[in-house]
Amino acid sequence: MWLICFLFEIMFYYILPLILVVQFIRFCLADADLTVLYKEKFGRPISSLNGKVVWITGASSGIGEYAAYNLAQNCKDIRLILSARREDELKRVKQACIGYGLKESAVKIVILDLADIQKHNDVVAEAVQCFGVVSIPIAHLLRSNVITDEVSNVDILINNAGRSQRSLAMQADISVDQYLCQLNVIGTISLTKSILHNHMYARGKGLLVVISSLAGKFGVPGSSGYSASKFALHGFFEALNSELFATNPGIKTSIICPGAVVSNVGKNALSDNADKQVGESGMDNSKKMPTDRFAHLMSVAIANEIDEVWISNHLPLLMTYLMQYTPSVGKWLMNLTTGPRLKAMASGKLDYGNFFSMLWAGLFDRFRNKTTKK
Numbered sequence: 001m002w003l004i005c006f007l008f009e010i011m012f013y014y015i016l017p018l019i020l021v022v023q024f025i026r027f028c029l030a031d032a033d034l035t036v037l038y039k040e041k042f043g044r045p046i047s048s049l050n051g052k053v054v055w056i057t058g059a060s061s062g063i064g065e066y067a068a069y070n071l072a073q074n075c076k077d078i079r080l081i082l083s084a085r086r087e088d089e090l091k092r093v094k095q096a097c098i099g100y101g102l103k104e105s106a107v108k109i110v111i112l113d114l115a116d117i118q119k120h121n122d123v124v125a126e127a128v129q130c131f132g133v134v135s136i137p138i139a140h141l142l143r144s145n146v147i148t149d150e151v152s153n154v155d156i157l158i159n160n161a162g163r164s165q166r167s168l169a170m171q172a173d174i175s176v177d178q179y180l181c182q183l184n185v186i187g188t189i190s191l192t193k194s195i196l197h198n199h200m201y202a203r204g205k206g207l208l209v210v211i212s213s214l215a216g217k218f219g220v221p222g223s224s225g226y227s228a229s230k231f232a233l234h235g236f237f238e239a240l241n242s243e244l245f246a247t248n249p250g251i252k253t254s255i256i257c258p259g260a261v262v263s264n265v266g267k268n269a270l271s272d273n274a275d276k277q278v279g280e281s282g283m284d285n286s287k288k289m290p291t292d293r294f295a296h297l298m299s300v301a302i303a304n305e306i307d308e309v310w311i312s313n314h315l316p317l318l319m320t321y322l323m324q325y326t327p328s329v330g331k332w333l334m335n336l337t338t339g340p341r342l343k344a345m346a347s348g349k350l351d352y353g354n355f356f357s358m359l360w361a362g363l364f365d366r367f368r369n370k371t372t373k374k
Helices: 001-029 032-042 062-074 087-099 117-128 138-143 173-202 224-247 293-303 315-327 327-346 356-371
Strands: 055-057 079-085 107-111 133-135 150-152 156-159 206-211 251-258 308-311
Touching: 032 293, 032 308, 055 062, 062 079, 062 087, 062 293, 079 087, 079 117, 079 315, 087 107, 107 117, 117 173, 156 173, 173 206, 173 224, 206 224, 206 293, 224 251, 251 293, 293 308, 315 327
Parallel strands: 055 079, 055 156, 079 107, 156 206, 206 251, 251 308
Antiparallel strands: 133 150
């Protein structure tokens, strides 16, 4: 009996605190949620996507471009469909993928304007025909309306195309909110429904990936319209995931939430009018996650079909945990740093400065305001 008590004491006073310390250190060093980092070490490798057909929208730059590169580097037998509006840029990305070892015939280009939803069915029809047909199980023939045992082939759709925003809610014209909802929300939902109805339902399997944002987990000051569009995507894909689980369990969804990642999203972001974009001024990528690192972790999440992932450096990652599990603390910190954040934004510093300097400035402003009132 004394031995059991002794072992329990050792575990309670030494082993458990040590485990907590190790986990805290891991969290402080993390650049993604712990599920993704665990799967990176012990889950299915990215190479398990070999043989898949992956369709990437918004593939002409940024996250979409580097997603193509990462898949090309890790999966020599993968087949890629690259989509965006700019054909010249897509050709550049295609050549780079070939340089990583893919065959020329393994990379196809399909032009897509996500906002033009009237053409989505035609674009989907073109995309699914890029790499021929595959056989489908007889069980799915009985449950679907198809009349053939072969359908065209797209295994994974990565919904990446979209735009961001940098302006105050009350200074932004309503055209900004309309544009962001039409492109980021309606465009993405339309393309997703089109590939489901015209392709994946017949196959009975597939993976629908949407590149959301940590701004879809909590509202980001200065990006109200963008946050609203990402919140909407979360709501749609979470509901869709449950519906598919009940009706078509072979089709899955994955919501990828990046924080600040090096890309053109800030440069191309809308300002206070739908006809204006931020441009190059004030861009600072020094504190952002490298795009290739993000693309690697995203590929890990896709290979392991994780429902939702958060990929970001601290402190946006810490803020996400606070907003998720202690929202009162998270919102207090967000409110405290909003004043300095907006001042930095007004001066053209789109990286918003260091979190701790903003926190100190917010505390100082709060103390000064209270002193002035007295």
